[in-house]
Amino acid sequence: MKELVEAVNNRIKTPYFGYAVLSFIALNWRGFFVLLVSEGKPEEKLALFDARTDIYSLLIYPLIIGAVVAATTHWLRYLFGLIERKPKELIENLQLEAEHKKTIKQTQLEQSRSDFFAVKENELIERAKRDEAVADIENSETKEKLRKQLETIRVEREQLSNELQKQQQSKNNLSVEAREILIAASADNHGSILKLRTDNGNNIQAGNDSFGSEDHKSFVKYEAALEQLIKFDYVKEIGHKGDAFELTHKAWESVGAL
Incomplete structure (x- = not known):
């Protein structure tokens, strides 16, 4: 069964x-x-x-x-x-x-x-x-003079190398949003960046592009990216209102490598 x-x-x-x-x-x-x-x-x-x-x-x-x-x-x-x-x-x-x-x-x-x-x-x-x-070198005076000159050149080379490394590091540390703002601003010959606050919303205007206009969270993210560019000397403030900026010489030199 x-x-x-x-x-x-x-x-x-x-x-x-x-x-x-x-x-x-x-x-x-x-x-x-x-x-x-x-x-x-x-x-x-x-x-x-x-x-x-x-x-x-x-x-x-x-x-x-x-x-x-x-x-x-x-x-x-x-x-x-x-x-x-x-x-x-x-x-x-x-x-x-x-x-x-x-x-x-x-x-x-x-x-x-x-x-x-x-x-x-x-x-x-x-x-x-x-x-x-x-x-x-047998002549002690010539030897000491040459030694000092070499030491000066080496110090200058080390300083230049360290500066280049810092620039490269700051470039690599840029956030995606900071790169977007930098590239958009460089597309305009003036390299201008505006932080706009209106009744309809806030946004970052870089060149012909607008960033962070979707909502407050998005605006804060791009505002932090702009502050990062200022910190690394890619952007400098124009005036004293905190709403107008422009690209620095360092930014114009670096934007092609981004």
Whole structure:
């Protein structure tokens, strides 16, 4: 008996019978509803049920629909698979391109670091050679004078190198919004930036573009970006009202590299 129940159970769980059962319920739900909620004798209930059902809805249509759905299910899955394959490929290609660009950027950074340290090493070697050459000079007055001149040049080079590094660092630390404002302002020959506060809303006007006009949160974000540009000496204030600015010489020199 147990084996028979399990066999019937397994048979009912097959896709065909599952679809047939669902079709049976969908076609005859009105009859079952009337059978459950109506009052009266069993004969009257059955009569109401029979009035809303027939052999087609109870047997023939569910079997046909179950067969059709079971036969077309895999074809439908195949069709949907074909439809979604192209966008999936495009998304995967975008992800691969992004990873490729990231790898290239990392490789370039590693190469830049390697070149930088190689230059530093060569500079130390050349410096040691010059120090040896100075040490070989017999005239003490000439030796001391040359040593001081070399030290002055080296200090100036270190200061220049540190300044360039700070400029590069400040450029790299600019937020996306700050870069947007800087590029928009540089598109105008005047390089002007205005902070506008009106009854209709606030915004940052840079060149011909407007930023932060969507809502207060957006405006505050671009206002912070403008303050960042001022901090890094890319923008300076005009007047004393705090609403008019222009690009500095440093900004005009740097904007091409952004």
